[in-house]
Amino acid sequence: MAKIDERILQEDPTAPVEEGSVAEAGAGRCPGRSTRDIILADGDPVPDALLAESFAFRGDADIAFDRYTSADFFAAEMQKLWPRVWQWACRVEHLQDPGDYLVYDIGPHSILIVRTETGDIKAYPNSCLHRGTQLRASASCGNASQLRCPFHGWSWHLDGRLRDIPCRWDFPHVDDRAFALPEVRVGLWGGFVFINLDPDAPPLEQWLGVLPEHFRGGWDLSQRTIALHIQKELPTNWKAAQEAFLEAYHVMETHAQAQATASDANAQYDVFGKNVSRFVHTIGVPSPHYKGTLTEQQIFDRLRVPGGPYVLAEGETARAAAATILRRTLGQLWQVDLAGYSISEMLDSIEYHLFPNMCLFAGVSLPMVYRFRPIGMDPSRTLFDLIFLRPLSPGEAPPPPPEPVHLGVDDSYTSVPGMDPGLGAVFDQDTGNLAMQYRGFQAARKAGQTLGNFQEVRIRHLHESIDRWLA
Ligand code: FES
Numbered sequence: 001m002a003k004i005d006e007r008i009l010q011e012d013p014t015a016p017v018e019e020g021s022v023a024e025a026g027a028g029r030c031p032g033r034s035t036r037d038i039i040l041a042d043g044d045p046v047p048d049a050l051l052a053e054s055f056a057f058r059g060d061a062d063i064a065f066d067r068y069t070s071a072d073f074f075a076a077e078m079q080k081l082w083p084r085v086w087q088w089a090c091r092v093e094h095l096q097d098p099g100d101y102l103v104y105d106i107g108p109h110s111i112l113i114v115r116t117e118t119g120d121i122k123a124y125p126n127s128c129l130h131r132g133t134q135l136r137a138s139a140s141c142g143n144a145s146q147l148r149c150p151f152h153g154w155s156w157h158l159d160g161r162l163r164d165i166p167c168r169w170d171f172p173h174v175d176d177r178a179f180a181l182p183e184v185r186v187g188l189w190g191g192f193v194f195i196n197l198d199p200d201a202p203p204l205e206q207w208l209g210v211l212p213e214h215f216r217g218g219w220d221l222s223q224r225t226i227a228l229h230i231q232k233e234l235p236t237n238w239k240a241a242q243e244a245f246l247e248a249y250h251v252m253e254t255h256a257q258a259q260a261t262a263s264d265a266n267a268q269y270d271v272f273g274k275n276v277s278r279f280v281h282t283i284g285v286p287s288p289h290y291k292g293t294l295t296e297q298q299i300f301d302r303l304r305v306p307g308g309p310y311v312l313a314e315g316e317t318a319r320a321a322a323a324t325i326l327r328r329t330l331g332q333l334w335q336v337d338l339a340g341y342s343i344s345e346m347l348d349s350i351e352y353h354l355f356p357n358m359c360l361f362a363g364v365s366l367p368m369v370y371r372f373r374p375i376g377m378d379p380s381r382t383l384f385d386l387i388f389l390r391p392l393s394p395g396e397a398p399p400p401p402p403e404p405v406h407l408g409v410d411d412s413y414t415s416v417p418g419m420d421p422g423l424g425a426v427f428d429q430d431t432g433n434l435a436m437q438y439r440g441f442q443a444a445r446k447a448g449q450t451l452g453n454f455q456e457v458r459i460r461h462l463h464e465s466i467d468r469w470l471a
């Protein structure tokens with residue numbers, strides 16, 4: 001774990017309250033340069049999406065703790081939310097060839113997703129039409145020429161048509177057409193396969209809001225592929241788990257080692273419609289909380305950019321140098337030309353959230369995708385999928401996806417082969433608080449969490465969306 005710089009912890013308790021720190025509701029901002037100022041100061045062209053701003057005050061009522069801990073609230077989510085929302089089930093790479101299948105589970109629901117002989121992707125409730133047995137085990141994947149139940153051997157073609165019933169003479173009452181597997185809605189975007197259990201749900205395109213418009217060109221995630229997949233159990237509710245990743249307010253305390261190189265309190269927060277929110281959090285600029293002064297060379301050295309020591313040219317910023325070196329080293333590693341990416345796209349944490357449980361990063365050196373799902377029917381357990389994408393080189397077909405590396409609650413991300421040790425330590429810090437927070441929810445006398453109006457607006461937005469489904 002990176003060593004903490006003592007100077008950044010030297011807060012002066014007698015210092016006067018910063019001017020402007022208490023502002024009209026929702027209007028307060030960290031003094032100093034904004035994220036937009038920092039990106040514009042880079043001086044290179046950036047996509048319009050990166051400069052878009054979309055924030056409005058959304059209220060300041062507390063968020064009740066029992067939304068995370070109550071069995072009734074969890075049951076309502078299972079009944080009213082999960083069966084009706086679009087959710088990312090897998091990547092297209094998981095279903096490359098006819099017969100490739102994958103089982104996606106959410107609470108009591110289990111969905112079998114299949115690539116058919118004609119190349120379509122179809123999904124079915126993972127339940128035999130004879131006596132209900134799962135056709136394939138939960139969380140499994142593989143290749144099959146037919147969908148055959150392991151109990152009595154009823155089988156279906158990949159496209160869902162009934163194929164065979166052993167002792168057919170005993171089932172004169174079974175009509176082949178009526179016993180085709182019922183279909184679950186499937187939608188494709190950005191190389192992701194989404195499912196929706198509600199046959200009447202509006203199309204995925206509507207659900208995605210601004211995402212297709214923003215994730216174009218160099219952000220097109222269908223042109224990237226899985227480099228690393230980690231699945232870790234987190235000891236908290238699925239909402240609290242993702243909320244730990246929806247704000248940069250925690251950086252100064254939880255990731256104190258990053259204050260010299262990560263701009264946190266002046267991160268930008270946006271809400272785009274009902275289902276999408278975003279933060280942009282710049283790297284290679286000290287936090288407004290940082291009490292020391294650093295030269296650009298010192299900032300660069302602390303970024304630990306791969307490729308060894310480098311002396312900045314006259315007037316060169318740490319951000320510009322880091323982006324240049326990363327374009328070269330990552331470009332060579334992946335055999336792609338990264339020249340078209342701006343400094344911000346190369347370095348910054350550009351994280352979108354898609355309701356209910358997915359985070360997508362647009363940047364190149366922080367190319368993650370997150371998913372947070374309840375495990376079974378337990379409101380206090382979450383399965384966190386952490387995927388790193390890399391760009392495909394020109395003409396490269398996506399390779400078979402790597403097997404997920406499974407981590408238990410107490411396992412460190414740093415133990416995963418291929419994981420950057422510094423980033424692994426950051427994820428350990430992010431998820432190290434969760435068990436204590438969940439216990440604190442239960443121990444509280446206070447009824448709920450009190451959110452910052454700006455920095456924690458994405459958490460409020462998440463709960464607003466949940467309320468719409470539970471209403
Ligand atoms: S339960 Fe599936 S074949 Fe009997």
Ligand SMILES: [Fe+2]
Pocket residue numbers: 244245250251254255426430
């Ligand atoms: Fe974090």
